[in-house]
Amino acid sequence: MSFYSCIAGMRCAKCQKEEPVQYGQTTCECGGPLMVQYDLERAKSQVTVSDLIHRTQTIWRYHELLPILQVDHVVSLHEPMTPLIAVPEYGRKIGLPSLLVKDEGVLPSGTFKARGAAVGMSKVKEMGLKHVAIATNGNAGAAWALYGARAGVAVTVATPTNAPITARKECVISGADLFTLDGTIGDAGVLMERMSQQNDWYHVSTLHEPYRLEGKKTMGYEIAEQFGWSVPDVLAFPTGGGIGIIAIYKALAEMREMGWIGDKLPRIALIQSSGCAPLVRAFEKGVKSSAGWEDADTIAFGMRVPNPSGDFLILDIVEQSGGIAIAVDDSDIMETRRQVAELEGLHVCPEGAAALEGVRQLRESGWIRAEERVLVMNTGSGLKYIDQIEGAGQLVEPSTMKLSVGR
Ligand SMILES: Cc1ncc(COP(=O)(O)O)c(C=O)c1O
Ligand SMILES: [Zn+2]
Incomplete structure (x- = not known):
């Protein structure tokens, strides 16, 4: 039987504890970041490097090594292989x-952040989540706002007030809620964590969830x-x-x-x-x-x-x-x-x-x-x-x- 994804579990990068894939997973109980694990034997038997030649030249050509279970959950704005x-x-x-x-x-929205947003947002859609929150210096927020619009998922972004204007405008045009604060990305992260807990949103800031990294x-x-x-x-x-x-x-x-x-x-x-x-x-x-x-x-x-x-x-x-x-x-x-x-x-x-x-x-x-x-x-x-x-x-x-x- 062939699988779109060969995802097999999670491992904490800090304490090395392994756990199964679960709905809405964020970090390990020790606070460390979770890393997606794959059944690499299965992946290897399903796709070879020569098979890849015949596949579309987008990030999705490596789908066995990505966490999305079904192709119809993919949220894409066309993410080409970059030259x-x-x-x-x-x-x-x-x-x-x-x-x-x-x-x-x-890439869409002009930075590598599109890779993380495409895969991260696809997983959000697959899990049936409705609202994400992200702290950003600008570019990741812009990418998540655009992919959120594409997926029909609400996005709340927090960024330092002096973050680049282009990225902030991209959040605005795609209908995200944008908060700016006089502080660093770390301060924005504290705000997003608090709001996520209060409102039951999925917090997707750096290393808060395991799937963005898979896109990158x-x-x-x-x-x-x-x-x-x-x-x-x-x-x-x-x-x-x-x-x-x-x-x-x-x-x-x-x-x-x-x-x-x-x-x-x-x-x-x-x-x-x-x-x-x-x-x-x-x-x-x-x-x-x-x-x-x-x-x-x-x-x-x-x-x-x-x-x-x-x-x-x-x-x-x-x-x-x-x-x-x-x-x-x-x-x-x-x-x-x-x-x-x-x-x-x-x-x-x-x-x-x-x-x-x-x-x-x-x-x-x-x-x-x-x-x-x-x-x-x-x-x-x-x-x-x-x-x-x-x-x-x-x-x-x-x-x-x-x-x-x-x-
Ligand atoms: C254009 C650009 N380059 C580099 C970086 C840094 O990447 P990383 O956080 O993965 O080290 C960022 C992060 O915001 C970025 O927007
Ligand atoms: Zn741990």
Whole structure:
């Protein structure tokens, strides 16, 4: 018998306790995040890497390794496999001519958050839940608001008041209830938890429920497939809550167990902004707890997470992979964003620019060698942060226009 999903249970990433899949599951009783487990033997017998060639080029091609039980519960706005884009001019400039960027800006609402929202919202629909709440720095809220509208599920979003305006407007246009508060994403999380408990909503903030991460995991499957069932030597990810990295590594571990890829895993380059770098500081100190960051401030808003709750998982992965964590300055982020747009025609988001700048510095320091295969995740479109670009063209006087017409 063939199953749409090979989901088999849950395991707590903190205390390792296993439990069955249950309705409306959030976290383990110890407070740790639950990770979805699959029957990988069954998945392996149901789909091979060569079968995948014939499937639609969307995240749903990996449905056996996703938690949705039935295809008609899928909530989709078309989530394409995102392209690997060569950036040879910029690459040559920084000493990595074959540098590649995976461009998540082509996903619905323009960021990789669509992956988590598509799978998370599909599971919400499958469980018959009617209302979700999410704390966000903007992009995840926008994605959940849009997918909520698609699914007919109500969405309440809380975000810091200075979160990017585009993402907030996306919440408004899709009919979500949007609260803004003078505080951090952590404060927004406290508000969403309280309101969820009072109103019996499903709280889907970072690591509060197990399914968002599964959607983001498709980044890892795509990377391996696009690299011919192998992996890059170095993978640079702009990191805030760290779910991107945890999810990619979960995918790689599953694929390794199924024999889809070999034992080699990429070294993770975890990039943060020097205005909010709790994970970098912990990495430098050699500890696994990030201990918070005072007065967090960066233009790369998706990375403004002063207290990432999955710190112990992220820092473990960076260490196990032989990786590194570094922080880059906002001024360098903006300069890189401009250079990549000018040299390559690729308008990356500030988070993606941070990852590119991190790779430049790591090449300069020799941590990345010239011959290595390096992949940078551009987690969103530069259009989501268009207000950060100064200048809007030169005014032409009507008299000059007449002259240029040449009469
Ligand atoms: C564009 C963008 N890049 C990167 C991140 C950070 O991702 P993660 O929280 O998975 O580390 C975010 C999170 O909001 C984001 O919106
Ligand atoms: Zn636990």
